[in-house]
Amino acid sequence: MTGLRERQKADRTGRILDAASRLFRAQGYDAVRIEDIAAAAEVSAGTCYNYFSTKGDLLLAIVSMEVEEVVDAGRTLVENPPASTALALGSLIRLYYDHSLHYLSKEMWRKAMAFSIEAPGTPFSQRYTELDAMLSAQVCDLIGALQRRGLARPDLEPATLGQIVFNTLNQMFIEFVKADAMPLADLHRTSDAQTESLAVLMRV
């Protein structure tokens, strides 16, 4: 079943991802050359291109792993939502935001977002877009749950409202990563204010 070839493949993929992740965080995306990653992973530069189509796609693979974790964490929260609209939305959004800089720098986020717009057809760009859609769906699910509990006006599609909320939190996050000097606390403040407004909009 798992021949030598497959094991080596998985091993090399892991080593490349680990090396890239560590180096990107430590030295910055631009400062790290493919050769550096290859050296740290004990392969040649050419081999990196066997596994990842471009440097940007390699970054997106790393970012995607992070987003997967956030999706998992979010699932738990959506299954047991806090007992008010603003609190429920606020908690989910804070979960997303607080995870975001745990393993990734703002620069990595900027480059990743840029690359996913610039090269939407690349394998990990598609994966990243998929994960974004999952986050958006999660917000929709939460709003659906709130409606069923009578905590949000029932005359609006949860999908529509969820999209709106997700677009808003996503845009705030983009502005956050674009401003290197902006602390996470500022994002929280802006977000809390917007969430409050959105909760008003959704009030029964």
Next chain:
Amino acid sequence: MTGLRERQKADRTGRILDAASRLFRAQGYDAVRIEDIAAAAEVSAGTCYNYFSTKGDLLLAIVSMEVEEVVDAGRTLVENPPASTALALGSLIRLYYDHSLHYLSKEMWRKAMAFSIEAPGTPFSQRYTELDAMLSAQVCDLIGALQRRGLARPDLEPATLGQIVFNTLNQMFIEFVKADAMPLADLHRTSDAQTESLAVLMRV
């Protein structure tokens, strides 16, 4: 007042912008080398870098000129808004969308958006961000005008609602330029549906 040096500077800037704009549209951003632009503008490659810090910033200068036109056109519409919420929003959004591909290809938009996230500090990246804010402000203005005419619920900040509407239309546009095969008509359809929902949300 306007010495030879200044005139030459303006002339060269214009020639570089013209050449780049024409070549990007005709051959695609990636296919055009700085040397090609320099040759078409009758300067050297180095000179391009005196005027624009990077190839991406040169693209953003071109895109910004286009967005300036859209902002001007939008101003006229906001001053005389159509007589219903959905129609007013729909007209403004359609104005934005229809202008968008007049002089710029989807590829140019993708690269421009990517670059503005990736390198937010660059001169024309800042200009582009400013122009985006102006579009957003325009939507807010329109909503304010609708409120004053009694066409939108007055208990919500126009700034908040405007942000929501702008984020939504912006996100739809990003998805449009990310999908090369998607025709403008599809964007219109999706947008009309979303606008309808947003109008419901804003109803008095």
Next chain:
DNA sequence: GAAAAAGATTGAGTTCGTTCAATTTTGAAG
């Protein structure tokens, strides 16, 4: 009007992402 200073242009050189033909490694068949 000549000389010096300031500003701009130039293109050869550097760097790094990416490609690809040659080579090596792995797995299967006889």
Next chain:
DNA sequence: CTTCAAAATTGAACGAACTCAATCTTTTTC
């Protein structure tokens, strides 16, 4: 175990964005 085909690795070569020391042009000074 040997042979062969398929798959993967390699690193040298390529191309294009960007840099910079030398050169040229414009403006200012006296």
